[in-house]
Amino acid sequence: xxxxxxxxQRRGPGRPADGGDRKAAILTAAREQFGAKGYNGASLREVxxxxxxxxxxxxxxxxxxxxxxVAAMELPFDPAERIAAxxxxxxxxxxxxxxxxxxxxxxNPDFRPPMLALLRSAFSSEQGATxxxxxxxxxxxxxxxxxxxxxxxxxxxxxxxxxxxVAVLRYVVRLEPIASAPEADLVRQLVPAVRxxxxx
Amino acid sequence: xxxxxxxxQRRGPGRPADGGDRKAAILTAAREQFGAKGYNGASLREVxxxxxxxxxxxxxxxxxxxxxxVAAMELPFDPAERIAAxxxxxxxxxxxxxxxxxxxxxxNPDFRPPMLALLRSAFSSEQGATxxxxxxxxxxxxxxxxxxxxxxxxxxxxxxxxxxxVAVLRYVVRLEPIASAPEADLVRQLVPAVRxxxxx
Numbered sequence: 011x012x013x014x015x016x017x018x019q020r021r022g023p024g025r026p027a028d029g030g031d032r033k034a035a036i037l038t039a040a041r042e043q044f045g046a047k048g049y050n051g052a053s054l055r056e057v058x059x060x061x062x063x064x065x066x067x068x069x070x071x072x073x074x075x076x077x078x079x080v081a082a083m084e085l086p087f088d089p090a091e092r093i094a095a096x097x098x099x100x101x102x103x104x105x106x107x108x109x110x111x112x113x114x115x116x117x118n119p120d121f122r123p124p125m126l127a128l129l130r131s132a133f134s135s136e137q138g139a140t141x142x143x144x145x146x147x148x149x150x151x152x153x154x155x156x157x158x159x160x161x162x163x164x165x166x167x168x169x170x171x172x173x174x175x176v177a178v179l180r181y182v183v184r185l186e187p188i189a190s191a192p193e194a195d196l197v198r199q200l201v202p203a204v205r206x207x208x209x210x
Numbered sequence: 211x212x213x214x215x216x217x218x219q220r221r222g223p224g225r226p227a228d229g230g231d232r233k234a235a236i237l238t239a240a241r242e243q244f245g246a247k248g249y250n251g252a253s254l255r256e257v258x259x260x261x262x263x264x265x266x267x268x269x270x271x272x273x274x275x276x277x278x279x280v281a282a283m284e285l286p287f288d289p290a291e292r293i294a295a296x297x298x299x300x301x302x303x304x305x306x307x308x309x310x311x312x313x314x315x316x317x318n319p320d321f322r323p324p325m326l327a328l329l330r331s332a333f334s335s336e337q338g339a340t341x342x343x344x345x346x347x348x349x350x351x352x353x354x355x356x357x358x359x360x361x362x363x364x365x366x367x368x369x370x371x372x373x374x375x376v377a378v379l380r381y382v383v384r385l386e387p388i389a390s391a392p393e394a395d396l397v398r399q400l401v402p403a404v405r406x407x408x409x410x
Contacts, residue, residue, distance in 0.1 A: 129333065130333045130334065132378075132383055133329065133330045133334070133382055134330065134333070139382060139383055142383050143383045143384060143385050146379075146383060147386070151385075163387050164387050164391055164396075165399060167379060167385060167387070167388040168376070168388070168396075168400060168403065170375070170379065171375030171376040171378070171388070172368075172371060172372045172375055172403065173375065174374075174375035174378050175372055175374040175375025175378065176375070178332075178371070178374050178378060179346075179367060179374060182332055182333055182339060183332055183339055183343045183346060184339065185343050185346055185347050185351075186347070187364050187367070188367040188368070188371070195364060196364075196368075199364060199365060200368060202406055203368065203372065203407060206402055206403055206406060
């Protein structure tokens, strides 16, 4: 669950010294590509070219485009795994699973700093906004849309907005009482709202 | 509605040249005080001392503490006026009035940049986070709480979170379709969620 795929700054003892440099160069190129062209527009071949490495090395180090994207965002968890857990829930349980999953990620003190950094970067640069837009749109929501093909995209995004707003007030603005509210109270308050968005 | 109370950088033709400087000094001191001590902890006397002006001048230029706070935040509208409009609504109309009022402020191209700056500052500094917390908590929510004394504060904040999240996705992340959705579609989607939070 906590697997990091970037490892750009870490080197195994037996790894050649330039392995870390090449990984770091790939991640830098990936952030520029994703930030400039968005998730769908970015090409792994172009990332490789910009990082001056063989495209096969990008695959070797980072796997798929989605995995490279996650690594470039320096998220401390794999959203695909989280989403797989959402998708496994019965449709009736989905609102609660999504709310609990979201609060669980933000409630984890290891996950929160990179999530905050992600949000912060969206406010401070065009590239950051594009990265977050692509992450939410192309990674998170596209999976949810597959799971809930009949739900209007605006409804899905209204549900996401409810959760994003809670994260902002709870962890950035730190407004009381929402900042200190027990997770169970938030679940009780948010699940009906999310259910209303998703299920009408 | 669009009255600005700061005017720190502007000078009337007959006003002495140092009027603008003193206003600017008061606003700088106010931002420091509010950011360091919060809305309730800040004192106009201390602001005046820090700006090296007479306390009466603070009142003369900026009026009440709430008005100084609004001026220090460089908001292009007076939240008290907006809130008065909310308070005038029948309780049954309140969710729709609040949603329309919020979207109306963000939809106004003159109001949006300072609102974005306010959100951005909360992400980039402790002082910014404190300012936004005090603004939402002591200015916006305290009035709403008076209007809806029986509503649990967590419910009020969940409603605010719904709206804040929409502003983040629509205007910062600019995720489609919520970024381009007509205001009427958002009203239709958000009013039931806000109503559920406020009215259970």
